[in-house]
Amino acid sequence: MSEGKCLYKADVSANSVGCIAFNEFSGLKWETKSVDLMKGETRTPEFLAMNPLHICPTLKINKDLSIWESNAILRYMGSSSKKAYPENIEQRAWVDTMLDYRQCNFYPKVSTVCYGFLGFRKPGSEEEVKKGKAALEAEIKQFGDAFLKEGKFMGGFAEPTIADFSMISAIEFAKVIKGLKWEKSVEEYYERFNKAVPGFAKGAAICRGYVKSCYDKQ
Ligand SMILES: N[C@@H](CCC(=O)N[C@@H](CS)C(=O)NCC(=O)O)C(=O)O
Known part of the structure; x- marks a missing residue:
């Protein structure tokens, strides 16, 4: 209800x-x-x-x-x-850490590369776009190294938490950028999440289509 x-x-x-x-x-x-x-x-x-x-x-x-x-x-x-956000305060603090990491570290690297072609800000020069892509690739690697373990969700949880829903939506945005290097651990995590949450792709389809059409129009 x-x-x-x-x-x-x-x-x-x-x-x-x-x-x-x-x-x-x-x-x-x-x-x-x-x-x-x-x-x-x-x-x-x-x-x-x-x-x-x-x-x-x-x-x-x-x-x-x-x-x-x-x-x-x-x-x-x-x-x-009472789902996907642990009540145990240490586990909750870890989920909060990951949510803040997504918002303060990961997403700004995504928006630096994407907001220009989406028309949300003035597009950067070729040099700026190149630098932005390199910074995003480094962040993707850092994300994999810091938060992913084989077979697990973000931060080592056995089931998806709200941090995964936040993180995957940022990854979904970045997926549109051609020629970006993705760590194997991040690719596998993305597949794992989509398998565990089959409804995610449906909810993300309009966003993915829109971002892709803006990217292709550049
Ligand atoms: N930090 C915010 C960002 C939200 C945001 O920037 N939303 C944009 C679309 S991506 C918006 O609604 N813009 C409409 C406007 O500014 O009028 C969040 O994570 O929710």
Whole structure:
């Protein structure tokens, strides 16, 4: 039952994809509404009253409270469903570490390379794009070395946690970039996650198609 909660999502946005997939996977199945970023639907008075920072995803919890930031939404969903967000405080702290790593280290390397061709910022020079790709490749390697063990999910968990939903959505974005070197451990992790969460690919399809079409148009 949705209890009046609603997830406002942009289907073209990597940051929405993890929340969309976890909403289904966790069994919460809260109501969702697609927001068209190109039509400025995050800038309407109704949306701004809910989220003055005009970004998706946004989760309306009740008439007095809405939250945003994909990882904050994943934490709230994990706590509500009691799934994929351990209650043990040490394990939870480790999941939080990984969520912050994704947001503060990994995703900025992805956006540096992708936001230019997506039109979210002025495209960089050839030299800047080359440097951005090298930094992203180094981060992919660091991610594999620091967080992946054979047969496991991020950070050594036996089952996916909300950190995986966050991380895989960033990886999904980066997958579009041609000629990027992927560590075997990261490729295998990506396959493992998609096998464990078959609904993820469906939720990510619109985003992947959109990012690919922008990349091909450059
Ligand atoms: N750090 C945020 C980023 C969210 C974000 O930047 N959303 C963009 C799309 S990727 C958006 O909704 N932009 C619409 C706008 O600024 O009006 C998160 O992880 O949720």
